[in-house]
Amino acid sequence: xxxxxxxxxxxxxxxxxxxxxxxxxxxxxxxxxxxxxxxxxxxxxxxxxxxxxxxxxxxxxxxxxxxxxxxxxxxxxxxxxxxxxxxxxxxxxxxxxxxxxxxxxxxxxxxxxxxxxxxxxxxxxxxxxxxxxxxxxxxxxxxxxxxxxxxxxxxxxxxxxxxxxxxxxxxxxxxxxxxxxxxxxxxxxxxxxxxxxxxxxxxxxxxxxxxxxxxxxxxxxxxxxxxxxxxxxxxxxxxxxxxxxxxxxxxxxxxxxxxxxxxxxxxxxxxxxxxxxxxx
Numbered sequence: 421x422x423x424x425x426x427x428x429x430x431x432x433x434x435x436x437x438x439x440x441x442x443x444x445x446x447x448x449x450x451x452x453x454x455x456x457x458x459x460x461x462x463x464x465x466x467x468x469x470x471x472x473x474x475x476x477x478x479x480x481x482x483x484x485x486x487x488x489x490x491x492x493x494x495x496x497x498x499x500x501x502x503x504x505x506x507x508x509x510x511x512x513x514x515x516x517x518x519x520x521x522x523x524x525x526x527x528x529x530x531x532x533x534x535x536x537x538x539x540x541x542x543x544x545x546x547x548x549x550x551x552x553x554x555x556x557x558x559x560x561x562x563x564x565x566x567x568x569x570x571x572x573x574x575x576x577x578x579x580x581x582x583x584x585x586x587x588x589x590x591x592x593x594x595x596x597x598x599x600x601x602x603x604x605x606x607x608x609x610x611x612x613x614x615x616x617x618x619x620x621x622x623x624x625x626x627x628x629x630x631x632x633x634x635x636x637x638x639x640x641x642x643x644x645x646x647x648x649x650x651x652x653x654x655x656x657x658x659x660x661x662x663x664x665x666x667x668x669x670x671x672x673x674x675x676x677x678x679x680x681x682x683x684x685x686x687x688x689x690x691x692x693x694x695x696x697x698x699x700x
Contacts, residue, residue: 424555428476428527431554432499435525437471439497445523449487450474450499462487474499476554481533483507483646486600488517497523502530503644505547506677507600510640512549513680514687516603519549526550529558538645538658541566548678566643569656570663582660586626588653591619595657598650601637608632630660638664639685642677 436448452463452473460479484498485507505526511517526547532539543564546557570578596602608616617628643665647657668674674685
């Protein structure tokens with residue numbers, strides 16, 4: 421397995437050097453080791469000689485797609501896991517970025533990442549949109565089941581469950597910062613006219629933050645697990661978001677991040693909508 425990741429890293433470095441040398445991109449967003457910690461972290465490479473700093477390992481768990489929003493209008497290359505390409509696809513569908521502005525170096529046959537339970541529930545192991553593929557694509561489809569803790573709970577049990585989970589929230593907003601869906605210029609929690617949620621840490625404000633955020637994610641979340649990895653309190657963030665993911669799939673036959681030409685769920689309207697709710 422180590423040799424596989426070494427080969428992927430080598431190929432990424434070679435291709436990134438070519439792209440930068442030929443002026444096809446202004447920068448490459450990828451993964452490398454932090455200068456002081458040595459941990460895997462996002463890096464931004466603008467010079468061909470720095471391409472050798474790019475790596476790909478099972479520790480590359482952060483979502484890089486969100487950084488593309490900082491470089492609109494300039495040609496940017498990005499090393500993209502399959503989940504990153506799904507996030508990019510959502511951005512393209514919502515017209516938040518332009519396809520001609522990005523060059524996608526996609527990782528084929530993703531084996532999943534360390535300490536990310538969401539990978540076990542992912543059936544997309546090749547890039548959805550890509551300009552340059554690294555590695556051989558996985559040919560066979562993967563059958564996965566998305567576990568749903570809320571499926572058999574009554575409304576009262578759900579309320580009690582989330583009271584317990586959200587009581588541990590310290591409102592650091594690491595989940596928001598890690599999530600590619602949270603891309604608003606001003607988050608509702610930062611608004612003071614009107615003030616949607618208070619700044620205190622308490623049951624009411626914690627509930628308001630997490631539930632309002634979840635409603636913004638409905639039909640857009642790709643169940644990547646970035647929020648859960650980022651949470652310092654170990655809150656089961658995906659209990660709610662993957663419930664919405666499953667509801668979008670089962671009720672509306674919609675899975676986000678698979679087709680850049682398909683509008684996200686709440687950007688469309690159908691006369692035959694059953695009006696069945698996400699939390700029914």
